[in-house]
Amino acid sequence: MNGDAIRVLFVTPECAPLAKTGGLGDVSAALPAALRQLGIDVRVLLPGYPGVFAAVNHARELARLTLFEPPLASRLLETRLATGVPLMILDNPPLYRRDGGPYQNASGEDWRDNGLRFGLLSKAAAVLGSTSSPLPWRPQVIHCHDWPAALACAYLHYASGPRAANIVTVHNLAFQGNFDPGMVASLGLPPASYAADGLEFHGRMSFLKAGLVYADAITTVSPTYAHEIQSEACGAGMHRLLQRRRSVLSGILNGIDAAAWNPATDPYLPHHYRSDALERKRLDKQALQDRLQLAHDPDDVPLLGVVSRLTHQKGADLLVQAALELAALPAQLVILGSGQREHEDALRALAAHAPGRIAVTVGFDEALAHLIEAGADMFLMPSRFEPCGLNQMYSQRYGTPPIAHATGGLTDTIVDYSPGTLAAGNATGFLFDQPTVAALLAAVRRAVAVYRERDNWRMLQQNGMARDFSWIAAARQYAELYLRLAARRGSPP
Numbered sequence: 034m035n036g037d038a039i040r041v042l043f044v045t046p047e048c049a050p051l052a053k054t055g056g057l058g059d060v061s062a063a064l065p066a067a068l069r070q071l072g073i074d075v076r077v078l079l080p081g082y083p084g085v086f087a088a089v090n091h092a093r094e095l096a097r098l099t100l101f102e103p104p105l106a107s108r109l110l111e112t113r114l115a116t117g118v119p120l121m122i123l124d125n126p127p128l129y130r131r132d133g134g135p136y137q138n139a140s141g142e143d144w145r146d147n148g149l150r151f152g153l154l155s156k157a158a159a160v161l162g163s164t165s166s167p168l169p170w171r172p173q174v175i176h177c178h179d180w181p182a183a184l185a186c187a188y189l190h191y192a193s194g195p196r197a198a199n200i201v202t203v204h205n206l207a208f209q210g211n212f213d214p215g216m217v218a219s220l221g222l223p224p225a226s227y228a229a230d231g232l233e234f235h236g237r238m239s240f241l242k243a244g245l246v247y248a249d250a251i252t253t254v255s256p257t258y259a260h261e262i263q264s265e266a267c268g269a270g271m272h273r274l275l276q277r278r279r280s281v282l283s284g285i286l287n288g289i290d291a292a293a294w295n296p297a298t299d300p301y302l303p304h305h306y307r308s309d310a311l312e313r314k315r316l317d318k319q320a321l322q323d324r325l326q327l328a329h330d331p332d333d334v335p336l337l338g339v340v341s342r343l344t345h346q347k348g349a350d351l352l353v354q355a356a357l358e359l360a361a362l363p364a365q366l367v368i369l370g371s372g373q374r375e376h377e378d379a380l381r382a383l384a385a386h387a388p389g390r391i392a393v394t395v396g397f398d399e400a401l402a403h404l405i406e407a408g409a410d411m412f413l414m415p416s417r418f419e420p421c422g423l424n425q426m427y428s429q430r431y432g433t434p435p436i437a438h439a440t441g442g443l444t445d446t447i448v449d450y451s452p453g454t455l456a457a458g459n460a461t462g463f464l465f466d467q468p469t470v471a472a473l474l475a476a477v478r479r480a481v482a483v484y485r486e487r488d489n490w491r492m493l494q495q496n497g498m499a500r501d502f503s504w505i506a507a508a509r510q511y512a513e514l515y516l517r518l519a520a521r522r523g524s525p526p
């Protein structure tokens with residue numbers, strides 16, 4: 034890395050494959066790697082969960098940090114991710130070395146001390162971006178991801194002397210990190226920060242709001258979501274604040290890992306295919322049907338795939354309500370996911386009711402997720418809101434046109450089919466305007482009609498497969514933002 038490279042600390046609670054619960058884990062792995070290719074000196078800061086230590090061979094101690102009152106002693110370790118990106122691990126065994134996930138215990142309950150756990154992550158990031166840092170490497174920009182890192186923006190606001198510029202990226206506004214107001218004092222923030230124009234949010238102290246109030250720039254993971262969250266319907270109570278801050282708010286569309294999600298080389302697939310040999314895709318459909326004990330129906334019966342968290346946000350209830358009508362089209366329905374118990378149970382019951390037509394797998398299964406992307410004919414995403422979404426991009430690359438609610442990143446990444454958009458070579462899927470069962474069914478019927486016009490369907494598949502969803506476009510936009518903020522902030526700490 035040359036000495037003039039801009040220095041960025043990328044602060045995140047997840048980074049795949051060391052720690053991942055959703056899209057943020059993928060972003061934290063891929064985006065820093067793409068930024069490095071552009072010559073940015075980016076380093077990732079991540080809590081030292083057990084999964085992190087299991088995956089890294091050797092981490093050297095960089096510094097010790099003693100923060101908060103009563104004092105909390107942590108170590109800062111350094112190693113490298115598989116991509117070559119330097120990784121700083123915030124090691125505090127009592128807080129982070131626990132069995133379970135980053136935010137929850139093995140039974141799915143939030144860790145009770147999440148305020149302290151992620152307050153510490155945020156505070157450590159802010160220290161590294163200020164003159165009190167024990168390290169010679171001083172970031173010019175601190176890039177905070179979601180509420181677990183967002184409090185760093187408040188600490189930097191109240192720090193004295195030169196300090197790094199900071200950005201908060203909102204991957205999902207619904208997760209806000211709201212805690213008891215007593216945390217303001219225990220996390221060492223001044224009482225004045227707990228105000229309507231500060232951390233206070235409906236009588237709680239909000240980590241995410243701290244980021245939205247104090248960051249120099251706010252980004253979300255798609256342009257449409259950046260726009261939507263300024264409305265009452267999608268703003269999760271933060272819309273007025275976001276409207277006030279719209280001059281620093283922008284949306285940068287996520288990319289995908291184009292090497293891991295490539296039907297020509299995907300190691301999870303029994304049969305590989307390219308856009309000029311799409312007939313081989315049918316072999317993956319048969320492999321999927323065999324694995325899930327679905328019939329090899331005639332060719333004009335489409336197989337609809339879903340890979341999703343089974344939650345209200347993702348429209349799991351709409352799938353439950355629409356499933357039997359979808360099966361009666363006729364179509365086959367394959368669902369992989371986990372989430373809210375009521376949706377899991379309802380879907381299992383539907384599969385028992387329509388064996389051979391509806392297959393439901395509850396759980397997290399990377400291999401099956403890849404096989405569904407390849408083996409399905411169409412991919413369903415009835416999300417009520419979707420900050421960016423990854424599966425619709427995977428499915429386009431796999432020649433599996435998505436059928437999705439026109440919201441957030443789904444709007445930004447899918448071009449709705451019409452004879453005009455197909456003729457122009459743009460159409461890649463089907464969008465519907467309302468998150469309702471009726472609109473979902475109408476869109477699927479529209480898709481099935483095109484599916485039967487074989488040549489048009491093939492063009493639709495090939496359009497999607499030709500789209501470039503790689504990370505480099507996003508990395509360029511983040512790099513420009515870093516340069517702008519660093520130039521405005523002047524001399525680094």
Ligand code: ADP
Nearest residue numbers: 055056341342370396397398399402422423424
């Ligand atoms: P979110 O982060 O809101 O859950 P995204 O679409 O941004 O949604 O990312 C979800 C990621 O997790 C995708 O890579 C998706 O394929 C994967 N995923 C979700 N559920 C499962 C599952 N049950 N098994 C395997 N992969 C899953």
